[in-house]
Amino acid sequence: NGCEVDGEKVRGLAQRLFKLDGFQRVDVVKHLDKDNDFSRAVGEEYLKFFDFAGQPLDGALRSFLKVVVLIGETQERERVLQHFSCRFHQCNPGCFCSSGAVLALTCALMLLNTDLHGQQNVGKSMSSSKFVSNLDGMNEGKNFNKNLLKGLYNSIKTDPLEWAVDEGELMSSVYVDGEAGNGAPLRSKTNPFLDVPHDKKASEVKDGILQRKLHADIDGKRIPWGKRGWKTFHGVLKGMVLYLQKVDYRRDQLVNEEVVSVHHSLAEPAVDYTKKPHVFRLQTADWRVFLFQASGKVEMNSWISRINLASALQSSQPFPAAVGSQRKFFRPILPALQSAHTLERQLQSHLGMLESFKADISYMQKNLPEHKKAKAKELEEHRIRAEYLHYEMRRYEIYIQVLEAWKSIKKGDEDEEEGLQKSHSSPALPELPPQTVIKVKRNISERRTYRRVIVPRLNKEA
Numbered sequence: 001n002g003c004e005v006d007g008e009k010v011r012g013l014a015q016r017l018f019k020l021d022g023f024q025r026v027d028v029v030k031h032l033d034k035d036n037d038f039s040r041a042v043g044e045e046y047l048k049f050f051d052f053a054g055q056p057l058d059g060a061l062r063s064f065l066k067v068v069v070l071i072g073e074t075q076e077r078e079r080v081l082q083h084f085s086c087r088f089h090q091c092n093p094g095c096f097c098s099s100g101a102v103l104a105l106t107c108a109l110m111l112l113n114t115d116l117h118g119q120q121n122v123g124k125s126m127s128s129s130k131f132v133s134n135l136d137g138m139n140e141g142k143n144f145n146k147n148l149l150k151g152l153y154n155s156i157k158t159d160p161l162e163w164a165v166d167e168g169e170l171m172s173s174v175y176v177d178g179e180a181g182n183g184a185p186l187r188s189k190t191n192p193f194l195d196v197p198h199d200k201k202a203s204e205v206k207d208g209i210l211q212r213k214l215h216a217d218i219d220g221k222r223i224p225w226g227k228r229g230w231k232t233f234h235g236v237l238k239g240m241v242l243y244l245q246k247v248d249y250r251r252d253q254l255v256n257e258e259v260v261s262v263h264h265s266l267a268e269p270a271v272d273y274t275k276k277p278h279v280f281r282l283q284t285a286d287w288r289v290f291l292f293q294a295s296g297k298v299e300m301n302s303w304i305s306r307i308n309l310a311s312a313l314q315s316s317q318p319f320p321a322a323v324g325s326q327r328k329f330f331r332p333i334l335p336a337l338q339s340a341h342t343l344e345r346q347l348q349s350h351l352g353m354l355e356s357f358k359a360d361i362s363y364m365q366k367n368l369p370e371h372k373k374a375k376a377k378e379l380e381e382h383r384i385r386a387e388y389l390h391y392e393m394r395r396y397e398i399y400i401q402v403l404e405a406w407k408s409i410k411k412g413d414e415d416e417e418e419g420l421q422k423s424h425s426s427p428a429l430p431e432l433p434p435q436t437v438i439k440v441k442r443n444i445s446e447r448r449t450y451r452r453v454i455v456p457r458l459n460k461e462a
Contacts, residue, residue: 005041014045026069032083033076047087058155060088061106065161081106097140104138109156117160128153202239206306210235211293212244218286233257237306240314264315264334266395267307280304285334309406312399314338317349329385347403354396361389
């Protein structure tokens, strides 16, 4: 900033980015989303290769997103969309009064797409009338044409926006490898726009062969039948991330097939799953549920202990729950950043959270909805809240048990190093009561396909 931008270098870089001359598609956006004069100049020059003349806004946005892999923080993505908006306004000067109005409508379409089709959307989706009313006064103080907004709403509802994502490029660009810097982003393969915080300097806590089964998606939603099969991985627990790896035979090395953030998670024996032995259940902060099969009971208990210890030691204190005008229950936001507390301070924090949940449960039990007068919606809200509170109380009880066991081990240990150290043994955990299970609704066709064998009793009179 403050220096004159070399126009020749800007045009040369923009041309190379568009032609992917020495760049991968996921690298393009890194040169367009920075808050400096050079990046803004490159973005403006890069967008000149796009001709949006005569295209509707949603059509132009679709064609743009098929070329540009839109990743990064919210501010970075908004800068890229600002380049798109300026170019669209240049190509269609009579459609909107300014590029700012185009940007406002473009961001609204992106949010609408997430609301209608996003995996994390819970509850009723946005209606057409709500979409129109949300944009009141956003056209430089005036309203957009209602027919235009309704047409855009129906377009996004019928045909979701698709991002340009190439799995091979994504793997080599956003997954951690030996050449990546310490600040390189790590993203979940199931959601390439979700950053998973990781520490490359974190010591390896546990590794071994694991069988994995997806049991429930975000917020406990049912996993489709064809995606619930068992898969074999080499599991590595480092810091607050569980890496599920497979062998890349071309490079003859292990690569990360999937990453699971274990902050605020809970691992327990899957006592309700009887089809396979030595299976434990991992519920994450976003209420996804994984089933893992270990090679034996000792190995299963070791995985459970290590995951719970990593979660209890490093999970930060939750943010307050979202507040709105509707009297609806929202789970608090669970930060993925590592806690800076000492062991003693972390233990005290968990004890405080446990007392808070016990008080909430006590208050809820004293103020039960009257079944005769309560509406079905109120009863469902009460059920969801009760399920959440009992699960969180159990999670913090286990965290406290794990930290107290770890604290007793640390007292007798002469080594004062902070953090987790790789070990073949795990802190022994007390016997735990049966866990609270998220009930996932199944279709009749998805229930057990076998029947119990009924052995007829012998006729005593015969």
